[in-house]
Amino acid sequence: MTGRPYTLVDVHAHHCGPGLPALDGAPRLVVDDGEGRIVDGEGRLRAVPTALWDVPTRLTEMDRVGLSHQVISPVPEVMERAWTIDPGYARAVNDQIAQACRESGGRLIGLGCLPRVDPRAELQRCLTLGLRGVETGTRMAGRDLDGEETAEIWAACADAGAGVLVHPVQRGRGVLGRAGGPLEIGLGMPTDTAAAAFALVAGGVLDRHPELRVALTHGGGTFSWVAPRLRAASGGDERWDRAVRRLFVDTLVQDPALLPVLAARFGPDRLLLGTDSPFMPDHVTRAVHSVDVLPDRSRRAAQVDNALAFLGLHPVGIPTGNGGLGSPGGPAAAPVLHGDRP
Numbered sequence: 001m002t003g004r005p006y007t008l009v010d011v012h013a014h015h016c017g018p019g020l021p022a023l024d025g026a027p028r029l030v031v032d033d034g035e036g037r038i039v040d041g042e043g044r045l046r047a048v049p050t051a052l053w054d055v056p057t058r059l060t061e062m063d064r065v066g067l068s069h070q071v072i073s074p075v076p077e078v079m080e081r082a083w084t085i086d087p088g089y090a091r092a093v094n095d096q097i098a099q100a101c102r103e104s105g106g107r108l109i110g111l112g113c114l115p116r117v118d119p120r121a122e123l124q125r126c127l128t129l130g131l132r133g134v135e136t137g138t139r140m141a142g143r144d145l146d147g148e149e150t151a152e153i154w155a156a157c158a159d160a161g162a163g164v165l166v167h168p169v170q171r172g173r174g175v176l177g178r179a180g181g182p183l184e185i186g187l188g189m190p191t192d193t194a195a196a197a198f199a200l201v202a203g204g205v206l207d208r209h210p211e212l213r214v215a216l217t218h219g220g221g222t223f224s225w226v227a228p229r230l231r232a233a234s235g236g237d238e239r240w241d242r243a244v245r246r247l248f249v250d251t252l253v254q255d256p257a258l259l260p261v262l263a264a265r266f267g268p269d270r271l272l273l274g275t276d277s278p279f280m281p282d283h284v285t286r287a288v289h290s291v292d293v294l295p296d297r298s299r300r301a302a303q304v305d306n307a308l309a310f311l312g313l314h315p316v317g318i319p320t321g322n323g324g325l326g327s328p329g330g331p332a333a334a335p336v337l338h339g340d341r342p
Contacts, residue, residue, distance in 0.1 A: 003105070003106045004069070004106070004107060006069055006307075007066075007068040007303070007304065008066055008067050008068050008069075008288070008303050009070070009273060009304055009307040010062075010070045010273050010277060011071040011165070011215065011273065011310065011311075012165070012250045012252060012272070012274030012275060012276055012277075013070045013072050013073070013276065013277040013278070014072065014074065014075045014076075014277070015053070015058075015074070015075075015096070015100050016029045016038065016052055016075045016078055016093075017029060017053045017096040017099070017100065018031050018053060019096075020078075020092050020093065020096070021088060021089055021092055023085050023086050024041070024081075025040070025041025026041065026082070026085055027039065027040050027075070027077050027078050029052070029053055031053065034050070035047070036048045036049070036050060036053060038075065038077075041081075048278075048279075049278040050278075051277065051278035052075075055100050055103040055104055055108070058100075058104075058277075058278065059107060061277065061281075065275075065288045067275075067288065068107065069108070070107065070109070070277065071109045071132070071165075071307070071311070072101070072109070072110055072111070073097075073111040073112075073113075073135035073165055074093050074112070074113045074135055076135075076137065076167050076168065076169055077169075078093055079093075079113040079135050079136070080140070080141075080169045082114070083113070083114065083115060083140050083141055084141050085115075087115035087117050087122060089115070090113050090114060090115040090122055091122065091125070093112065093113055094112035094122070094125070094126050094129060094131065095129070097111070097131065098112075098126075098129035098130055098131060101131075110130065110131040110132065111134055112126035112129075112133075112134050112135070113134055113135055113136075114134055114153060114156075116141070119156055120155075120156040120159075123156045123157065123162060124160065126162075127160060127162065132162065132163055132311045132312065133162035133164055133165070133213075133312070134153075134163075135165045135167055136150075136153060136167070137166070137167060137168070138166060138167065138168050138169055138193055138195065139169060139192070139196070144195075144196075144199045144203070145166070145196050145200055145205060146200065146202075146204065146205050154205050154209050154212060157212060158209035158211055161211070161312050162213075163213045163310050163311050163312055164213065164214045164215070165215050166193070166196050166200075166216050166217065167217045168189040168190075168192045168193055168196075168217070168218070168221070169192070190218055190219075191222050193217065193218055193220060193222070193223065194220070194221040194226060196216070196221075197216055197220055197223040197244075197247060198230055200243070200247065201240060201247075202236070206243040207239065207243060212246075213248065213309075213310050214248065215247070215250065215272055216247055216248070216249045217249075217250050217252065217274060219250060219251065219252060219262055220247065220262070220265075220266070224249075224258075224261055224265045224266075225261075227244060227265060244266065245266055245267050245270065247266055247270060248306065249262055249266055249271065250271075250273065250274025251271055251272065251273055251274055251287070251290055252287055253290075254283070256290040257293070259290060260293070260294070263298060268295075268297070268298035268302075269301055269305075269309070271291070271306055272302065272306050272307050272310060273287075273288065273291055273302055273307065274287065291303060
């Protein structure tokens with residue numbers, strides 16, 4: 001089996017390519033003279049970095065900061081809209097991500113998105129394309145993650161052995177009483193993530209699906225700090241504690257001093273390196289090196305092994321550069337998911 005060994009894996013990065021169908025005003029990328037912009041349903045434009053759609057540019061950026069592999073998932077507003085409209089939109093998004101992974105020679109690993117109509121069928125198609133799971137929002141069409149409408153996502157992913165990355169939607173506006181960019185990014189998104197974590201733990205999602213692998217972005221948001229208070233308020237017990245330590249969280253918290261707290265709350269085997277690439281490019285190098293504050297064993301786990309555990313990659317016959325698991329060497333050689341048939 002060939003391919004670059006896994007030495008540093010980033011699980012939180014986004015991709016969006018041009019050519020998405022213009023369905024019901026869904027977001028799409030427009031590239032003009034090398035400049036990329038995402039157009040939303042109301043015609044508003046948002047400039048985006050070239051690495052969002054151009055694989056060679058992304059690989060160059062990965063080399064610059066020392067990443068061997070990166071997990072790419074849909075831009076959040078794309079993922080959220082895919083849930084509510086024609087399933088053809090989700091299919092197009094997932095096809096783009098799979099194509100980017102193929103173009104990368106195995107260095108990019110994909111997570112897709114699901115439509116509300118027959119999500120199980122599209123999940124199986126994602127796995128056939130070589131994707132390792134899906135991204136979901138902290139809420140889906142305004143519904144909490146422990147609600148009846150989202151139950152099929154968890155059942156399908158648990159049955160298929162697919163990982164689920166949970167990302168804030170609408171910049172966390174749904175949990176704020178005051179608007180504004182810095183407040184939404186700095187407080188809304190982390191609080192939205194904490195509310196999603198509460199739904200997964202207290203709402204019984206993790207209890208109902210013991211094999212489910214779920215990762216929260218942005219360090220799990222504010223959940224690390226408020227978990228003891230939530231536990232006491234909801235009458236939590238040892239079951240609560242076990243469920244909390246089932247959650248993976250990325251390390252994108254903007255301050256390395258917070259990482260030991262994450263390790264204490266969730267466990268050192270649950271930390272995943274995350275950068276939010278290609279957004280916030282000035283923070284990517286710092287995000288990559290933030291795990292340097294962890295003890296050697298925990299640092300190595302956060303750099304590689306925890307990511308591969310979250311992604312459900314089998315260790316058999318896959319050498320790595322650090323003695324753990326290793327590179328799939330491209331889509332054709334990718335190991336199968338736990339619970340999936342090769």
